Amino acid sequence: MIEISNLSKNYGELCVLKNISKTINKGDIVAIIGPSGSGKSTFLRCLNLLETPSEGSIKIGGADITDKKTDINKIRQKVSMVFQHFNLFANKNVLQNLTLAPVKAEIYTPEKAKEKAMELLRKVGLESKAEAFPHKLSGGQKQRIAIARSLAMNPDVILFDEPTSALDPEMIGEVLALMKEVAKEGITMLVVTHEMGFARNVANRIFFMDGGNILVDDTPKNVFENPQNPRLKDFLNKILNH
Numbered sequence: 504m505i506e507i508s509n510l511s512k513n514y515g516e517l518c519v520l521k522n523i524s525k526t527i528n529k530g531d532i533v534a535i536i537g538p539s540g541s542g543k544s545t546f547l548r549c550l551n552l553l554e555t556p557s558e559g560s561i562k563i564g565g566a567d568i569t570d571k572k573t574d575i576n577k578i579r580q581k582v583s584m585v586f587q588h589f590n591l592f593a594n595k596n597v598l599q600n601l602t603l604a605p606v607k608a609e610i611y612t613p614e615k616a617k618e619k620a621m622e623l624l625r626k627v628g629l630e631s632k633a634e635a636f637p638h639k640l641s642g643g644q645k646q647r648i649a650i651a652r653s654l655a656m657n658p659d660v661i662l663f664d665e666p667t668s669a670l671d672p673e674m675i676g677e678v679l680a681l682m683k684e685v686a687k688e689g690i691t692m693l694v695v696t697h698e699m700g701f702a703r704n705v706a707n708r709i710f711f712m713d714g715g716n717i718l719v720d721d722t723p724k725n726v727f728e729n730p731q732n733p734r735l736k737d738f739l740n741k742i743l744n745h
């Protein structure tokens with residue numbers, strides 16, 4: 504599904520991603536963990552070209568997205584993203600938030616997009632909010648809408664960058680529950696998260712990043728029950744004991 508070869512990203516002198524090579528399979532649920540500043544967001548953002556890789560190639564479904572001729576919009580339909588701060592269109596209601604991109608990309612007619620949007624709102628339990636504007640929603644509701652919006656594009660891959668980090672504690676569960684449901688449907692997911700419960704119970708693979716490298720790529724069982732890498736051990740000690 505995704506083949507990353509020798510990916511590097513520099514900001515001037517600063518080398519943020521260092522020669523990363525990885526294959527991600529269809530249906531993989533990858534939890535990406537690691538300290539702040541280790542390159543997690545940059546890695547995710549390279550996968551849908553929100554950041555331009557400095558070196559290396561990324562193939563998604565066989566197509567090289569780093570090729571200059573690739574249509575970025577086509578890539579973003581197939582690889583959608585859910586952000587920490589939701590990034591809903593503030594001046595559009597919920598239904599418009601869900602239908603805008605699929606109609607613009609001509610994935611669906613306006614009627615079909617609306618039908619699909621209502622179906623997704625039922626799925627995320629927010630059918631009654633179709634006409635509401637984002638400022639009327641709680642953080643948890645906003646993030647569930649953002650997830651519905653990303654599903655509305657019928658993506659092959661969804662990238663989540665700390666989707667619960669901006670939420671009040673009581674709203675984290677509802678968003679994680681929805682993500683767990685999406686994971687069951689076989690969509691490939693890469694999730695940067697501090698929610699170790701999700702990483703342990705929902706992901707099939709954990710990437711531990713540190714200093715621009717993926718130092719560990721292993722099963723949740725090995726990562727949480729028998730971590731070998733000293734920096735991973737140190738990281739887990741810090742976050743599990745605070």
Ligand code: ADP
Pocket residue numbers: 514517519537538539540541542543544545546
């Ligand atoms: P993480 O998501 O793991 O916290 P990031 O990918 O956001 O890490 O950042 C990795 C490093 O790259 C940090 O040192 C950060 O300051 C730097 N960085 C990120 N974006 C930029 C940018 N646009 N310009 C310069 N430096 C950046």
Ligand code: MG
Pocket residue numbers: 543544545
């Ligand atoms: Mg980040």
